[in-house]
Structures are given as structure tokens and as C-alpha cells.
Amino acid sequence: MVVGGDAGGGLRGPGSAVADTVAPVNANTSTWSPAPTALLTDHYELTMLQAALRDGTALRRSVFEVFSRRLSNGRRYGIVAGTGRFLEGLAQFRFHGERLEFLERTGVVDATTAQWLADFRFSGQIQGYAEGDAWFPNSPILRVDGTFAEACMLETYILSVLNYDSAVASAASRMTSAAGERPCLEMGSRRAHDEAAVAAARAAVIAGFTGTSNLEAGYRYGVKTIGTAAHSFTLLHNDEQSAFRSQLEAQGLGTTLLVDTYDVDAAVRKAVELGGPELGAVRLDSGDLVAQAGRVRDLLDSLGNTKTRITVTSDLDEYAIASLAAAPVDAYGVGTRLVTGSGVPTSSMVYKLVARENSAGELEPVAKKAAGKGSVGGRKTALRRRDAHGVATHEIVGVDTVPVDDGDDRPLMETFVRDGELVDGWTGPAAVERARQRHAATMAELPRAASRLSEGEAVIPTVLVS
Amino acid sequence: MVVGGDAGGGLRGPGSAVADTVAPVNANTSTWSPAPTALLTDHYELTMLQAALRDGTALRRSVFEVFSRRLSNGRRYGIVAGTGRFLEGLAQFRFHGERLEFLERTGVVDATTAQWLADFRFSGQIQGYAEGDAWFPNSPILRVDGTFAEACMLETYILSVLNYDSAVASAASRMTSAAGERPCLEMGSRRAHDEAAVAAARAAVIAGFTGTSNLEAGYRYGVKTIGTAAHSFTLLHNDEQSAFRSQLEAQGLGTTLLVDTYDVDAAVRKAVELGGPELGAVRLDSGDLVAQAGRVRDLLDSLGNTKTRITVTSDLDEYAIASLAAAPVDAYGVGTRLVTGSGVPTSSMVYKLVARENSAGELEPVAKKAAGKGSVGGRKTALRRRDAHGVATHEIVGVDTVPVDDGDDRPLMETFVRDGELVDGWTGPAAVERARQRHAATMAELPRAASRLSEGEAVIPTVLVS
Known part of the structure; x- marks a missing residue:
């Protein structure tokens, strides 16, 4: 081509x-990789890390999820993009050199935390919706399983990438x-x-x-x-x-x-x-x-x-x-x-702690109660319910349970990172082509009403099951 | 601090x-510089370059200007930002390595143009409004004097930076x-x-x-x-x-x-x-x-x-x-x-050719006539007219003439690049602090009506003189 x-x-x-x-995506010989990404984050991610390292909660197993409470401007569906870019940047999410010195020199972190950051490497699990797929209110678009320390630090960078893309x-x-x-x-x-x-x-x-x-x-x-x-x-x-x-x-x-x-x-x-x-x-x-x-x-x-x-x-x-x-x-x-x-210049996606290990070592759902900004605790898994003709009818989100496929359904959670290692196929030019095909297939699967430009409700409802 | x-x-x-x-800006010991910027541009900048190189017009002396036809959403003024970031990126606006190979391999440019790009280094003049200063409709926010080839290629990158910032x-x-x-x-x-x-x-x-x-x-x-x-x-x-x-x-x-x-x-x-x-x-x-x-x-x-x-x-x-x-x-x-x-997620700034050398070697004003998108030909220079109390009253834009200071006025055009060399003081942390001070001084100089949040006209009118 x-x-x-x-x-x-x-x-x-x-x-x-x-x-x-x-096929507008070509094979590519570029060796491009992003610049260091670890400081593309908010100051408070590191002050929280430091306090949690001191009080012993930093290594509690935690589950964070990216989701949105709504589709803005009466849109009928949203499209996921940015996951591949985030995964490319995750490999560069390390603390060293001038950037680490900056954090210590300016007092963002102390020497103990700086040492911890120098050794940091994400070692958890990342799953979620494929790029190009549709999302709806409360779809678990991305889910990060790891220690609080490693999952917390990714918040800002993940949201920057996903919300814009x-x-x-x-x-x-x-x-x-x-x-x-x-x-x-x-x-x-x-x-x-x-x-x-x-x-x-x-x-x-x-x-x-x-x-x-x-x-x-x-x-x-x-x-x-x-x-x-x-x-x-x-x-x-x-x-x-x-x-x-x-x-x-x-x-x-x-x-x-x-x-x-x-x-x-x-x-x-x-x-x-x-x-x-x-x-x-x-x-x-x-x-x-x-x-x-x-x-x-x-x-x-x-x-x-x-x-x-x-x-x-x-x-x-x-x-x-x-x-x-x-x-x-x-x-x-x-x-x-x-x-x-x-x-809608930015998506309304948020990244929330939905479960974490308690003092007894068990994973426990958590949620804040803030007015208008409450969230649903518990680890989510999703599938798209389809009728016998292959047309989507519901977004089924299991809360602390995996929803059961009724035969025509499509599971939505893909695995992007396993034990800190990138799974092949979700980055680079190949991921763009794969996402383009996913988008085309998803559009063919949604009800015709998805293409309405007028304001309205999500084209399929989200159902939470537990 | x-x-x-x-x-x-x-x-x-x-x-x-x-x-x-x-003083929220600190002296800084960072050696950060941007990644290569030359491909942060539109394909057509290079196809125009190639055609102009072939037909002999590429080296015609040209003047491009950044301006906006309007203040969006009834705003009373705009604030210039991004110039320092653009100047930092200009030093990295070079064509080499994989990126140059990409352009040739994919047929964006031919071998002759690729060789020209390999040798390219901006050698012209860049002047304009200081970061932090106010801008109004038709303010000549940035002006690039150079050959068509070198000034044309900067269009997309300049606009990306200035429009967002x-x-x-x-x-x-x-x-x-x-x-x-x-x-x-x-x-x-x-x-x-x-x-x-x-x-x-x-x-x-x-x-x-x-x-x-x-x-x-x-x-x-x-x-x-x-x-x-x-x-x-x-x-x-x-x-x-x-x-x-x-x-x-x-x-x-x-x-x-x-x-x-x-x-x-x-x-x-x-x-x-x-x-x-x-x-x-x-x-x-x-x-x-x-x-x-x-x-x-x-x-x-x-x-x-x-x-x-x-x-x-x-x-x-x-x-x-x-x-x-x-x-x-x-x-x-x-x-x-x-x-x-x-x-207003992006500014409405455009980058237009306003004058270029003709066959006789003289600089000649040019302008397109497109419906609703016409521009004013001629090289612009600006000053802010102020009354005896130092309050801004008019934006005076000279077209192919330098407007005369009546004693209380403030010239607006600063020099950022002279013969391809960056002038000191417009990049890095020092430029941010300088721009912060410029913004504070400008706000003190604008009429009180500038602070009105309701929709309305620009707080001072722009007057073109020639």
C-alpha cells in the first residue's frame, strides 16, 4: 500500500x-517509542504513595477501574481509543535520572520513596475493552489489578490518554x-x-x-x-x-x-x-x-x-x-x-479504587459516597448481550461476578498486561489496524439507532448484575 | 522556593x-528538550515544498502571519501562549534518520526534496506578541519572514502549539x-x-x-x-x-x-x-x-x-x-x-501568506478572496494605544507600515528569532516567569470591562492603518 x-x-x-x-494502516518499520512518561502524572499520586509506604498500606492488593458515569451531550455510544498508546507509554513509566532527582530535590518525595520509585516496575494485570469497541455508562473500560502503590500511580496518565483519544x-x-x-x-x-x-x-x-x-x-x-x-x-x-x-x-x-x-x-x-x-x-x-x-x-x-x-x-x-x-x-x-x-473535547472517564485488600488479607469492595459522584464498589467484568441475529441488546456488567454468556453474547474484557508483561498485539501499527477492524465489527453489531445524531439515551442499556 | x-x-x-x-516559577536545572518536531506537520506542507522547489518559487522571500479573525464565544480578549514552546521545538525541527526515510519511502517527497530537507535549517526572522500579552481580532500574533520553503513548512507546528496553549x-x-x-x-x-x-x-x-x-x-x-x-x-x-x-x-x-x-x-x-x-x-x-x-x-x-x-x-x-x-x-x-x-478548546488562529517576492524581486502583498475566509494582504506591525493614564484604548495594526507611537503607546512586536538564531530569554523556565509578569502587566493595562464574563465585543477595537 x-x-x-x-x-x-x-x-x-x-x-x-x-x-x-x-486498509489505511500500513506495516511500519519505525522504532519510535514515547519519551519518559512517569511524570505525566499528578503530584498527589506520589504524596499518596509516600504516605501509604509509611503506614504499610501501599502493598495492599487493589483494583482500580476506568469508567464513565454518562455519555456526554446525549450521545448514543462512545468509542474506546488510547489503550495502545497507554500500553506503549507504560513501558516508559519509570523513575530515573533528572526526573527522579527533580522529585527529591523539590520535596515531592523523600529519599525512601525516591529509592522505591527507582526500583519501580509495574507488575500487575491490566484488562479491559479493546480499542475500537463501544462503551456505555458504567462499562469497565480498563481494569488495573495490582498493589495500591503501582495501580494508584498510573491514574493520571491512563486518564489523560483514554479521555482524549x-x-x-x-x-x-x-x-x-x-x-x-x-x-x-x-x-x-x-x-x-x-x-x-x-x-x-x-x-x-x-x-x-x-x-x-x-x-x-x-x-x-x-x-x-x-x-x-x-x-x-x-x-x-x-x-x-x-x-x-x-x-x-x-x-x-x-x-x-x-x-x-x-x-x-x-x-x-x-x-x-x-x-x-x-x-x-x-x-x-x-x-x-x-x-x-x-x-x-x-x-x-x-x-x-x-x-x-x-x-x-x-x-x-x-x-x-x-x-x-x-x-x-x-x-x-x-x-x-x-x-x-x-x-465533547474530553471524555468523562474516571479511575476509581473499587476493591482493595483488608487487614485480614481479603479483597473487599470500596466506594465513595460523595454527592453526585458516587461509585459502585466491586471488581467488574462485562459482556455484550446479543440477540439471535447478532444485534447488541444490553451491556451486562458483573460486579464481583463474571456474567454468563447466553450463547450469542460477546465477552468484552481483553488482557493487555499479564504479571507486568505486555501481551502481544495491542501496541504499534498492528494495534491500530486491529482496532479499526474492531470498530467496524462493533458498529455492525449495534442497533441501527446508534447512528442517530440527535440527543437521546444510550443505544443499549447497561445492566449491573451481582 | x-x-x-x-x-x-x-x-x-x-x-x-x-x-x-x-513567584510560582522556579529556576530549573532540567536539560529537557522536545522530541523531534519536524513531522508534527501536515503532509501538504511538504508536497507544496516539493512543487515549489521544482518550479523555482520555493526561495521567494515570503511573509506569513498568525492571526485570528475573531474572539470566540463573545470573549473580550485573548491571551497569547505557546510561543516559548514553539521556539523550543523549532530547534528540533530538522529532518533526518528514520523520519526522513519515512518521507521518502512512502512517497511524500522525492529524493531531491529529501536531500533539501536533510540540509534544512530555519534561517529567517520570527517576531510577534510576547507570551502573556493580550490579542484581539487581526492582531499579528506571530510573523515569520523567510523563504516560502522554510516559512511554509512551519505552519502546522506553529498553529498546533499556539492554538492550544x-x-x-x-x-x-x-x-x-x-x-x-x-x-x-x-x-x-x-x-x-x-x-x-x-x-x-x-x-x-x-x-x-x-x-x-x-x-x-x-x-x-x-x-x-x-x-x-x-x-x-x-x-x-x-x-x-x-x-x-x-x-x-x-x-x-x-x-x-x-x-x-x-x-x-x-x-x-x-x-x-x-x-x-x-x-x-x-x-x-x-x-x-x-x-x-x-x-x-x-x-x-x-x-x-x-x-x-x-x-x-x-x-x-x-x-x-x-x-x-x-x-x-x-x-x-x-x-x-x-x-x-x-x-473554546482551540483558538481560531490561522497562518497566512500575506506578502511574497514577485518575479521582479519585490515584496508584494497577497490575500485570498475565499467567502468568509478572506485575509488582509501586507506585512503587519502593531502597537497598543494607551491614554495618558496608561489604559489601553486601541489595537493599532500597521499594514506595510509601522504605526507611530503617540507617546503613551506600547509596541507589541518582540523579536524571537534573528537570522535563524533564537534570541535569549524567550524559552525555558525564564520565559514562563517573564510571560507571567507580562500577563499581569497587560491585565493592569486593559480597561476594567476586560474582566466582564458576559458575551460582548473585544474590550478595545483593532484599527488597521496603512
């Missing part, structure tokens, strides 16, 4: 093929659902923090986007990258004609020409004149896209360019995409609204 | 002092303005992408926050970190009393005890019983904060703990902070709403 240079959906780029939209994937899934068979392209890097942009590209591809403009995401995760030219390229040249000619010569006839720098109709005529019938696509980035797309399609057809595609890229979200369903548009480029979660 | 262990505002932490709230700083400034003399503490890491969380902490401190929970921000930028304990620490122990006792022993009487895990009144009584009159603070993280703060204050006072402070931390934003102005609250911990820009 070739990573092409075509913002028009990857179907016409030089060297690309239709298959690109089906899942926010983007959840929005992206609504967009690809609204787009139907038309490809969606991720172009939001400039409207997200520079590193968040890479995570957003990864999450978007998991949720069905067919490519991203973000090169670092291509490098790290093997996802298909796309792009041709901006308005500045046209403005750089003496006239639009020179810019189009240069782009066609450098990128081939399959490229996408941006036609709204000056006058759209005139630009389309120039594009066809220079590119001929094989011109790949034109891009519209402003104005009333429904009206413009219709006019440009008519013009292209009247000039004989019936196969030249139309890509639109101005302030799109799932609603705008849905409103363009009847317009002659061939691909959607989505930016700002995607990387900011389309109104 | 000591980085204390007190979520209660840093005024009572062991070893901390009142001065902490005045400025979104957080702009929200943070409204929060510290609403909080008045009471300290605001940044605690949002878990609701932002893991690296964005570090940038958010930095931006919050620039806009007047007195500390952050984010340890990596403390390590990289010397900002004060704060934190004591979460609900999980209470739940870990056999009872609340054991947890409080352990925390007081480990962190000292100046610590902040979290009192809403079970029953607030009972917890406050236990806290006072164990901590005595020197107990630093209690923290409320749920419920009706106005009512709770009043009741807890009365209870503390009735128990003789008149100096024990109250920190609140549940879903705060600038509006909630303002509504708590009359409540007996001593410090605000702000999370989700801060790191997501309080309704």
Missing part, C-alpha cells in the same frame, strides 16, 4: 488504489457513520496540541477515517497520510494557472486542486483545461458547500470531467456531513471539530 | 511561603480574573492529552495560576507543583481516621485533607481532632460548593480552626468561580474546564 499525495480520498492519488480505503474516536465514529461510504480524511492537526494531533489522527483512523494529514502519525503508526496544497501555494505564484500547472507537474494528474482562492468557477475551468479529463479532484474550503458542490459538479460534468471528484473541507462535523449526504461530494476533510471531539 | 505538598493554595505547605503565590491561557486568564486575590490551582491533567496536559499547566501559570498538579511541567519549566491526596487514599484505609492520620504524619499539619468521601461534617470533625488548630486546609470536591463552604467554614470556626483554609475543586470554571466570590473559599482547584479552554 502506498501513502499517496491525494487529499481527494486516496482513490486517485499516484500509486494508490481503491483498497487504500479498506476516546473523545476523538467517539466524535470520529459519528462522522464516519454520517458519511456512509464516502471517505473521511483527518486534517485537524493545527487545531490540536502538537502531540495531541498525532493521537487524534490515530484515533480517527481507528474510528473509520481513511487517512490523515499528520505525518508523525504516518511515521509512528503506519497510517495513510494525505495532502496536496493550501491557498498559500496559489498565492505564492504569479497567478492561479501557474500554481495549478506546477502542482500537476509535481504531483501528477491524480492530485486535488484547491479551487476557492479567487473565483471558484474560473478556477474549475482552469483546472480542467490544465488537468484534462484525468484530473483527480478539486477541493472546496469555503462558502455554502451544498450549493457550491452542486454547481461545481455540474460545471465539471459539462466540461467532460465526470470522473473528477469533489472534496470539501470547511468546518465540517457530523451534522454538516449528514447535511451534505445528498450533495455530489466525494470525500470529507475534517479538522477542528474532529480533534476537539465535536463539542 | 520550595515546591510544596499543599493543594490548599501553597500558603501553608511544609516549607512553602506566601511568596510562592507571587492560547486557548488554555485565555480561559485561565478569565478564571484568575474572576478569582481576584484567591489562588487558582491547575489540576486538569487527566482531562487533557498527556502532553497537552504539560502545555496546559504552563499556559495556566502564565495566566496567573499559582501552581499545577502536573509533575512534568514542574520538571520542564520549574513551575510550582501541588497535591495531597485523592478519595482512593481514604478508601484504601480501614477508615477515614486512619487515612487522615497517615496523611498528617507523612505530609505535616499544613496539608489539605479531602473531607467528602463519606460524610462531610463528620470528616471535618475528625480532621480537626487529628490536625488540631494548625491544620492547613480541607478540600471539597462535590455537592453544592457555596452551601458546603459556608457550613464547613462555620464548623471549622466553631471548633477553633479559624485559620484552616477551604479549597474547592469540583467542575469549576470562571462562572463557578465568580459565583463563589462571596463564599468563604480560600483557593480554587480547576481541572476539566481549564484544559479544554472553558468552551
Whole structure:
């Protein structure tokens, strides 16, 4: 598979093929790994650790769970993303060098705790929902079994990764659902923090986007990258004609020409004149896209360019995409609204201690009672109940019990880390491709009402059993 | 200055002092520098480069500017943040090794362009608004003078950094303005992408926050970190009393005890019983904060703990902070709403080519005409017009001219990079402290109406002169 240079959906780029939209994740030879992650956490995780080390409770066996109490903004489902990124970062969650010195020098921890941190290596179990799967209120999205010390310290880092990546994937899934068979392209890097942009590209591809403009995401995760030219390229040249000619010569006839720098109709005529019938696509980035797309399609057809595609890229979200369903548009480029979660810029996932060893050495459920923020104690396991046609009907969450599969159900808890060791297949480019397939399968399994964009209830109810 | 262990505002932490709230940025011995940044960009920057290299326009002298057409959500002003982070990243904006091989292997660039990239080093000029200063519609926030090739390539990275960091700083400034003399503490890491969380902490401190929970921000930028304990620490122990006792022993009487895990009144009584009159603070993280703060204050006072402070931390934003102005609250911990820009998760800054060399070798203004997205061609310079009392009255933007200082004005364009070399003082911990001071001075200079939280017009109008 070739990573092409075509913002028009990857179907016409030089060297690309239709298959690109089906498998936008490539095998990858990158040796990239994240920078040290252990200080991407809150100060209080370490002050709690220190107090617990002193009073002897630090090594109590504990169970922490990631879940959310609600789907924000009346969404029908959420999509899990970020687990692979977290697992990649977990390998770098170590305390040494300047960072450890910083903690001791500034008094965050004392010498005893610093020594403990220097020797720290996560040795517990991590299970949870596969990336790309759907989540609902109270789904046990990730579960960490270990000592209080090791499980507590991961809180902030786990939530940072899952809350952002899942926010983007959840929005992206609504967009690809609204787009139907038309490809969606991720172009939001400039409207997200520079590193968040890479995570957003990864999450978007998991949720069905067919490519991203973000090169670092291509490098790290093997996802298909796309792009041709901006308005500045046209403005750089003496006239639009020179810019189009240069782009066609450098990128081939399959490229996408941006036609709204000056006058759209005139630009389309120039594009066809220079590119001929094989011109790949034109891009519209402003104005009333429904009206413009219709006019440009008519013009292209009247000039004989019936196969030249139309890509639109101005302030799109799932609603705008849905409103363009009847317009002659061939691909959607989505930016700002995607990387900011389309109104939900962060997920509402929390990480809570749900059980811990008591003085007698037994695991005991625990829960806080705080107003509006209470939680359900006990270790959770989940499956998705499905009817005889394979359609999801309930999210079944067992509390201190494993719910029984009635024959058509799908167990949801995968094992990511066993005794501190990463289980193969959940990190790197392979994990992105696996998550993309999981997302597609999950969407096929959810009831049709999942694709409703209007506000409402979760598309399936969560049932807690014990 | 000591980085204390007190979520209660840093005024009572062991070893901390009142001065902490005045100078929350410390000198720092970290040798941290960002990972390679050159691929944190959009594919099309490099396809444009390649086409321009082929057609001979790549080396045309060009001027790109960062600006925004509007203040989102009826805000009265924006705050610039991120410039220092961008400048730190600029030094790592080089193409080599695996990343360069990736670009060539996947066909993003050809061998000629790859060779050009291998030799690339930014050699132009970068000027703009100081971090911490205010920006308004059409303010020339950052201006890059160089060849098209080198200036074009920086687009995505510059915008990623400035759009996110400025979104957080702009929200943070409204929060510290609403909080008045009471300290605001940044605690949002878990609701932002893991690296964005570090940038958010930095931006919050620039806009007047007195500390952050984010340890990596403390390590990289010397900002004060704060934190004591979460609900999980209470739940870990056999009872609340054991947890409080352990925390007081480990962190000292100046610590902040979290009192809403079970029953607030009972917890406050236990806290006072164990901590005595020197107990630093209690923290409320749920419920009706106005009512709770009043009741807890009365209870503390009735128990003789008149100096024990109250920190609140549940879903705060600038509006909630303002509504708590009359409540007996001593410090605000702000999370989700801060790191997501309080309704504006990204700034609307764009990066546009405004002038470039023509065939005759002269610099010529350029601008696109796209519907609703037009721009003003020409190289901009700005100053803030002030009246005889030093109060800002206008943002004066000169288009291809330098506006004349009328005696009370303040020039706004600082020089960050000269002939490719970083100018001292705009990166690292020193830049954060400098930006914090710039923000405080700017806020003192803006009209009082700047602090209005209601939607409205920019607090001063922007006037373009030519």
C-alpha cells in the first residue's frame, strides 16, 4: 500500500488504489517509542504513595477501574481509543535520572520513596475493552489489578490518554457513520496540541477515517497520510494557472486542486483545461458547500470531467456531513471539530479504587459516597448481550461476578498486561489496524439507532448484575 | 522556593511561603528538550515544498502571519501562549534518520526534496506578541519572514502549539480574573492529552495560576507543583481516621485533607481532632460548593480552626468561580474546564501568506478572496494605544507600515528569532516567569470591562492603518 499525495480520498492519488480505503494502516518499520512518561502524572499520586509506604498500606492488593458515569451531550455510544498508546507509554513509566532527582530535590518525595520509585516496575494485570469497541455508562473500560502503590500511580496518565483519544474516536465514529461510504480524511492537526494531533489522527483512523494529514502519525503508526496544497501555494505564484500547472507537474494528474482562492468557477475551468479529463479532484474550503458542490459538479460534468471528484473541507462535523449526504461530494476533510471531539473535547472517564485488600488479607469492595459522584464498589467484568441475529441488546456488567454468556453474547474484557508483561498485539501499527477492524465489527453489531445524531439515551442499556 | 505538598493554595505547605503565590516559577536545572518536531506537520506542507522547489518559487522571500479573525464565544480578549514552546521545538525541527526515510519511502517527497530537507535549517526572522500579552481580532500574533520553503513548512507546528496553549491561557486568564486575590490551582491533567496536559499547566501559570498538579511541567519549566491526596487514599484505609492520620504524619499539619468521601461534617470533625488548630486546609470536591463552604467554614470556626483554609475543586470554571466570590473559599482547584479552554478548546488562529517576492524581486502583498475566509494582504506591525493614564484604548495594526507611537503607546512586536538564531530569554523556565509578569502587566493595562464574563465585543477595537 502506498501513502499517496491525494487529499481527494486516496482513490486517485499516484500509486494508490481503491483498497487504500479498506486498509489505511500500513506495516511500519519505525522504532519510535514515547519519551519518559512517569511524570505525566499528578503530584498527589506520589504524596499518596509516600504516605501509604509509611503506614504499610501501599502493598495492599487493589483494583482500580476506568469508567464513565454518562455519555456526554446525549450521545448514543462512545468509542474506546488510547489503550495502545497507554500500553506503549507504560513501558516508559519509570523513575530515573533528572526526573527522579527533580522529585527529591523539590520535596515531592523523600529519599525512601525516591529509592522505591527507582526500583519501580509495574507488575500487575491490566484488562479491559479493546480499542475500537463501544462503551456505555458504567462499562469497565480498563481494569488495573495490582498493589495500591503501582495501580494508584498510573491514574493520571491512563486518564489523560483514554479521555482524549476516546473523545476523538467517539466524535470520529459519528462522522464516519454520517458519511456512509464516502471517505473521511483527518486534517485537524493545527487545531490540536502538537502531540495531541498525532493521537487524534490515530484515533480517527481507528474510528473509520481513511487517512490523515499528520505525518508523525504516518511515521509512528503506519497510517495513510494525505495532502496536496493550501491557498498559500496559489498565492505564492504569479497567478492561479501557474500554481495549478506546477502542482500537476509535481504531483501528477491524480492530485486535488484547491479551487476557492479567487473565483471558484474560473478556477474549475482552469483546472480542467490544465488537468484534462484525468484530473483527480478539486477541493472546496469555503462558502455554502451544498450549493457550491452542486454547481461545481455540474460545471465539471459539462466540461467532460465526470470522473473528477469533489472534496470539501470547511468546518465540517457530523451534522454538516449528514447535511451534505445528498450533495455530489466525494470525500470529507475534517479538522477542528474532529480533534476537539465535536463539542465533547474530553471524555468523562474516571479511575476509581473499587476493591482493595483488608487487614485480614481479603479483597473487599470500596466506594465513595460523595454527592453526585458516587461509585459502585466491586471488581467488574462485562459482556455484550446479543440477540439471535447478532444485534447488541444490553451491556451486562458483573460486579464481583463474571456474567454468563447466553450463547450469542460477546465477552468484552481483553488482557493487555499479564504479571507486568505486555501481551502481544495491542501496541504499534498492528494495534491500530486491529482496532479499526474492531470498530467496524462493533458498529455492525449495534442497533441501527446508534447512528442517530440527535440527543437521546444510550443505544443499549447497561445492566449491573451481582 | 520550595515546591510544596499543599493543594490548599501553597500558603501553608511544609516549607512553602506566601511568596510562592507571587513567584510560582522556579529556576530549573532540567536539560529537557522536545522530541523531534519536524513531522508534527501536515503532509501538504511538504508536497507544496516539493512543487515549489521544482518550479523555482520555493526561495521567494515570503511573509506569513498568525492571526485570528475573531474572539470566540463573545470573549473580550485573548491571551497569547505557546510561543516559548514553539521556539523550543523549532530547534528540533530538522529532518533526518528514520523520519526522513519515512518521507521518502512512502512517497511524500522525492529524493531531491529529501536531500533539501536533510540540509534544512530555519534561517529567517520570527517576531510577534510576547507570551502573556493580550490579542484581539487581526492582531499579528506571530510573523515569520523567510523563504516560502522554510516559512511554509512551519505552519502546522506553529498553529498546533499556539492554538492550544492560547486557548488554555485565555480561559485561565478569565478564571484568575474572576478569582481576584484567591489562588487558582491547575489540576486538569487527566482531562487533557498527556502532553497537552504539560502545555496546559504552563499556559495556566502564565495566566496567573499559582501552581499545577502536573509533575512534568514542574520538571520542564520549574513551575510550582501541588497535591495531597485523592478519595482512593481514604478508601484504601480501614477508615477515614486512619487515612487522615497517615496523611498528617507523612505530609505535616499544613496539608489539605479531602473531607467528602463519606460524610462531610463528620470528616471535618475528625480532621480537626487529628490536625488540631494548625491544620492547613480541607478540600471539597462535590455537592453544592457555596452551601458546603459556608457550613464547613462555620464548623471549622466553631471548633477553633479559624485559620484552616477551604479549597474547592469540583467542575469549576470562571462562572463557578465568580459565583463563589462571596463564599468563604480560600483557593480554587480547576481541572476539566481549564484544559479544554472553558468552551473554546482551540483558538481560531490561522497562518497566512500575506506578502511574497514577485518575479521582479519585490515584496508584494497577497490575500485570498475565499467567502468568509478572506485575509488582509501586507506585512503587519502593531502597537497598543494607551491614554495618558496608561489604559489601553486601541489595537493599532500597521499594514506595510509601522504605526507611530503617540507617546503613551506600547509596541507589541518582540523579536524571537534573528537570522535563524533564537534570541535569549524567550524559552525555558525564564520565559514562563517573564510571560507571567507580562500577563499581569497587560491585565493592569486593559480597561476594567476586560474582566466582564458576559458575551460582548473585544474590550478595545483593532484599527488597521496603512
